[in-house]
Amino acid sequence: MGERIQERTRGRKWMKIRARILDRDPVCVRCLEQDRTSLSVIVDHVVPLDHGGTDADDNLRGLCLDCHDAVTRDQFGYRERRAFGPDGLPVDGWS
Template sequence: MPIAAPRPCTHPGCGVLVRDGSGRCAKHPKPQWSKPANATKRITGRKLQAMRADLFARDPLCAECKRQGRVTLATQRDHIKPLAEGGADTDDNVQGLCAPCHDAKSKTEAARGVRRAWGNYREG
Protein backbone atom coordinates (compact mmCIF):
# COMPACT_ATOMS: atom_id res chain seq x y z
CA MET A 1 0.00 0.00 0.00
CA PRO A 2 1.47 3.41 -0.94
CA ILE A 3 2.47 5.84 1.79
CA ALA A 4 1.08 9.39 1.66
CA ALA A 5 3.46 12.19 0.76
CA PRO A 6 4.85 14.21 3.68
CA ARG A 7 2.87 17.35 4.49
CA PRO A 8 3.72 20.48 6.51
CA CYS A 9 2.69 20.57 10.17
CA THR A 10 -0.75 22.20 10.53
CA HIS A 11 0.36 24.34 13.48
CA PRO A 12 0.40 28.01 12.36
CA GLY A 13 3.87 29.07 11.32
CA CYS A 14 5.42 25.60 11.45
CA GLY A 15 6.70 24.14 8.21
CA VAL A 16 8.19 20.86 9.46
CA LEU A 17 7.23 17.96 7.19
CA VAL A 18 5.10 15.30 8.87
CA ARG A 19 5.26 11.75 7.56
CA ASP A 20 3.04 9.87 10.03
CA GLY A 21 -0.32 11.23 8.81
CA SER A 22 -1.17 12.94 12.12
CA GLY A 23 -0.90 16.45 10.66
CA ARG A 24 1.32 17.71 13.48
CA CYS A 25 5.04 17.46 14.20
CA ALA A 26 6.45 16.22 17.51
CA LYS A 27 6.93 19.81 18.71
CA HIS A 28 3.24 20.76 18.13
CA PRO A 29 0.96 17.86 19.15
CA LYS A 30 -2.78 18.43 18.89
CA PRO A 31 -4.25 19.29 22.28
CA GLN A 32 -6.81 16.79 23.53
CA TRP A 33 -10.32 18.23 23.48
CA SER A 34 -12.19 18.16 26.75
CA LYS A 35 -14.89 20.21 28.40
CA PRO A 36 -13.82 22.54 31.17
CA ALA A 37 -14.60 21.32 34.67
CA ASN A 38 -17.03 24.19 35.18
CA ALA A 39 -18.93 23.65 31.88
CA THR A 40 -22.70 24.14 32.13
CA LYS A 41 -24.67 20.91 31.64
CA ARG A 42 -26.97 21.16 28.65
CA ILE A 43 -30.65 20.31 28.99
CA THR A 44 -31.88 17.72 26.49
CA GLY A 45 -34.86 15.54 25.68
CA ARG A 46 -38.45 16.13 26.75
CA LYS A 47 -37.50 18.79 29.27
CA LEU A 48 -35.83 20.84 26.52
CA GLN A 49 -38.83 20.38 24.20
CA ALA A 50 -41.16 21.61 26.95
CA MET A 51 -38.93 24.64 27.58
CA ARG A 52 -38.89 25.44 23.83
CA ALA A 53 -42.68 25.18 23.61
CA ASP A 54 -43.05 27.43 26.67
CA LEU A 55 -40.65 30.02 25.21
CA PHE A 56 -42.42 30.13 21.85
CA ALA A 57 -45.84 30.32 23.54
CA ARG A 58 -44.70 33.31 25.67
CA ASP A 59 -42.95 35.13 22.84
CA PRO A 60 -43.39 33.67 19.33
CA LEU A 61 -41.40 36.40 17.54
CA CYS A 62 -37.67 36.58 16.85
CA ALA A 63 -36.09 38.86 19.45
CA GLU A 64 -33.42 40.24 17.08
CA CYS A 65 -35.89 40.94 14.26
CA LYS A 66 -38.17 42.67 16.77
CA ARG A 67 -35.26 44.96 17.80
CA GLN A 68 -34.78 45.85 14.13
CA GLY A 69 -38.48 46.51 13.52
CA ARG A 70 -39.22 43.30 11.61
CA VAL A 71 -41.84 40.66 12.39
CA THR A 72 -40.53 37.08 12.05
CA LEU A 73 -41.51 33.88 13.85
CA ALA A 74 -38.86 32.44 16.16
CA THR A 75 -37.77 28.88 15.38
CA GLN A 76 -34.65 28.54 17.56
CA ARG A 77 -34.18 28.64 21.34
CA ASP A 78 -31.02 30.70 21.85
CA HIS A 79 -28.92 31.47 24.91
CA ILE A 80 -28.39 35.23 25.20
CA LYS A 81 -25.07 34.66 26.98
CA PRO A 82 -23.71 31.41 25.49
CA LEU A 83 -23.14 28.44 27.79
CA ALA A 84 -19.54 28.31 26.53
CA GLU A 85 -19.03 31.84 27.87
CA GLY A 86 -20.49 31.10 31.29
CA GLY A 87 -24.20 31.65 30.58
CA ALA A 88 -26.83 29.69 32.49
CA ASP A 89 -29.54 27.48 31.05
CA THR A 90 -32.32 29.52 32.69
CA ASP A 91 -35.41 31.34 31.41
CA ASP A 92 -33.83 34.77 31.83
CA ASN A 93 -30.92 33.77 29.56
CA VAL A 94 -32.93 32.47 26.58
CA GLN A 95 -34.62 34.16 23.66
CA GLY A 96 -36.38 33.02 20.53
CA LEU A 97 -34.60 33.69 17.23
CA CYS A 98 -35.38 32.95 13.58
CA ALA A 99 -32.90 30.70 11.75
CA PRO A 100 -31.01 33.50 9.90
CA CYS A 101 -30.54 35.55 13.11
CA HIS A 102 -29.51 32.43 15.05
CA ASP A 103 -26.99 31.46 12.37
CA ALA A 104 -25.47 34.96 12.35
CA LYS A 105 -25.23 35.03 16.17
CA SER A 106 -23.71 31.52 16.25
CA LYS A 107 -21.11 32.52 13.65
CA THR A 108 -20.13 35.55 15.74
CA GLU A 109 -19.88 33.42 18.89
CA ALA A 110 -17.73 30.83 17.08
CA ALA A 111 -15.37 33.59 15.92
CA ARG A 112 -15.08 34.83 19.52
CA GLY A 113 -14.26 31.28 20.60
CA VAL A 114 -11.49 31.02 18.01
CA ARG A 115 -10.06 34.38 19.13
CA ARG A 116 -10.15 33.17 22.76
CA ALA A 117 -8.38 29.94 21.83
CA TRP A 118 -5.67 31.68 19.80
CA GLY A 119 -5.50 34.90 21.82
CA ASN A 120 -2.52 33.84 23.90
CA TYR A 121 -0.74 32.09 21.04
CA ARG A 122 2.94 32.93 20.80
CA GLU A 123 5.39 31.34 18.37
CA GLY A 124 8.05 29.51 20.23
Protein backbone atom coordinates (compact mmCIF):
# COMPACT_ATOMS: atom_id res chain seq x y z
CA MET A 1 0.00 0.00 0.00
CA GLY A 2 1.09 3.53 -0.70
CA GLU A 3 1.29 6.23 1.89
CA ARG A 4 -2.09 7.71 2.67
CA ILE A 5 -2.12 11.42 1.87
CA GLN A 6 -5.66 12.27 2.94
CA GLU A 7 -7.20 11.01 6.15
CA ARG A 8 -10.52 9.21 5.81
CA THR A 9 -13.49 11.59 6.21
CA ARG A 10 -15.91 10.40 8.87
CA GLY A 11 -19.10 11.36 10.66
CA ARG A 12 -21.51 14.04 9.51
CA LYS A 13 -19.09 15.43 6.96
CA TRP A 14 -18.87 12.02 5.22
CA MET A 15 -22.64 11.53 5.41
CA LYS A 16 -23.13 14.84 3.55
CA ILE A 17 -20.58 13.82 0.89
CA ARG A 18 -22.17 10.37 0.60
CA ALA A 19 -25.68 11.81 0.16
CA ARG A 20 -24.44 14.24 -2.51
CA ILE A 21 -22.67 11.51 -4.52
CA LEU A 22 -25.56 9.02 -4.30
CA ASP A 23 -27.91 11.82 -5.38
CA ARG A 24 -25.62 12.55 -8.33
CA ASP A 25 -25.14 8.83 -9.18
CA PRO A 26 -28.39 7.06 -8.20
CA VAL A 27 -27.60 4.21 -10.62
CA CYS A 28 -24.31 2.28 -10.40
CA VAL A 29 -21.79 3.93 -12.72
CA ARG A 30 -20.11 0.64 -13.70
CA CYS A 31 -23.43 -1.10 -14.41
CA LEU A 32 -24.45 1.78 -16.69
CA GLU A 33 -21.23 1.28 -18.67
CA GLN A 34 -22.37 -2.31 -19.29
CA ASP A 35 -25.99 -1.39 -20.16
CA ARG A 36 -27.25 -2.71 -16.81
CA THR A 37 -29.22 -0.90 -14.13
CA SER A 38 -28.47 -1.35 -10.44
CA LEU A 39 -29.08 1.02 -7.56
CA SER A 40 -25.98 2.76 -6.19
CA VAL A 41 -25.62 1.98 -2.49
CA ILE A 42 -21.90 2.61 -1.90
CA VAL A 43 -19.74 5.64 -2.56
CA ASP A 44 -16.48 4.36 -4.04
CA HIS A 45 -13.15 6.15 -4.38
CA VAL A 46 -11.99 5.81 -8.00
CA VAL A 47 -8.42 6.10 -6.71
CA PRO A 48 -8.47 4.66 -3.16
CA LEU A 49 -7.23 6.80 -0.29
CA ASP A 50 -4.53 4.17 0.30
CA HIS A 51 -3.30 4.78 -3.26
CA GLY A 52 -3.22 8.57 -2.96
CA GLY A 53 -6.85 9.37 -3.78
CA THR A 54 -8.96 12.07 -2.16
CA ASP A 55 -12.56 12.68 -1.14
CA ALA A 56 -13.01 15.18 -4.00
CA ASP A 57 -16.26 14.67 -5.91
CA ASP A 58 -14.40 13.84 -9.12
CA ASN A 59 -12.74 10.89 -7.31
CA LEU A 60 -16.04 9.52 -5.97
CA ARG A 61 -18.72 7.48 -7.70
CA GLY A 62 -21.84 5.56 -6.79
CA LEU A 63 -21.63 1.78 -7.15
CA CYS A 64 -23.82 -1.22 -6.39
CA LEU A 65 -22.52 -3.75 -3.88
CA ASP A 66 -21.42 -6.29 -6.53
CA CYS A 67 -19.42 -3.73 -8.53
CA HIS A 68 -17.86 -2.29 -5.38
CA ASP A 69 -16.72 -5.76 -4.28
CA ALA A 70 -15.23 -6.46 -7.73
CA VAL A 71 -13.44 -3.08 -7.89
CA THR A 72 -12.01 -3.52 -4.39
CA ARG A 73 -10.71 -7.01 -5.22
CA ASP A 74 -9.02 -5.65 -8.36
CA GLN A 75 -7.52 -2.58 -6.70
CA PHE A 76 -6.10 -4.42 -3.72
CA GLY A 77 -5.21 -7.74 -5.35
CA TYR A 78 -7.75 -9.90 -3.53
CA ARG A 79 -8.87 -13.15 -5.08
CA GLU A 80 -12.49 -14.20 -5.13
CA ARG A 81 -13.22 -16.81 -2.48
CA ARG A 82 -13.92 -20.30 -3.67
CA ALA A 83 -17.43 -21.58 -2.96
CA PHE A 84 -17.84 -24.96 -1.30
CA GLY A 85 -20.89 -27.22 -1.25
CA PRO A 86 -22.37 -28.98 1.78
CA ASP A 87 -20.11 -31.96 1.04
CA GLY A 88 -17.03 -29.76 1.50
CA LEU A 89 -16.02 -29.92 -2.18
CA PRO A 90 -15.60 -26.80 -4.32
CA VAL A 91 -18.69 -26.02 -6.38
CA ASP A 92 -16.74 -24.66 -9.37
CA GLY A 93 -16.64 -28.03 -11.10
CA TRP A 94 -13.49 -29.34 -9.42
CA SER A 95 -13.65 -33.01 -8.52
